Amino acid sequence: MLSWALTFFIIALIAAVLGFTGIAGAAAGVAKILFFVFLVLLIVSALVGALRGKKPM
Incomplete structure (x- = not known):
């Protein structure tokens, strides 16, 4: 998902x-949304991993 954010x-x-300011604004908006979704999923994954007590790979 981070690669999609970087692509946009x-x-x-x-x-x-x-x-192309319209396209640039739209692509930047999509990139921002994807980045924050990635960040939330990363935090949730880290919390679940910490609660389960497994070591990260």
């Missing part, structure tokens, strides 16, 4: 450089 961020940067 790169698309936003390229679109911004080329002057």
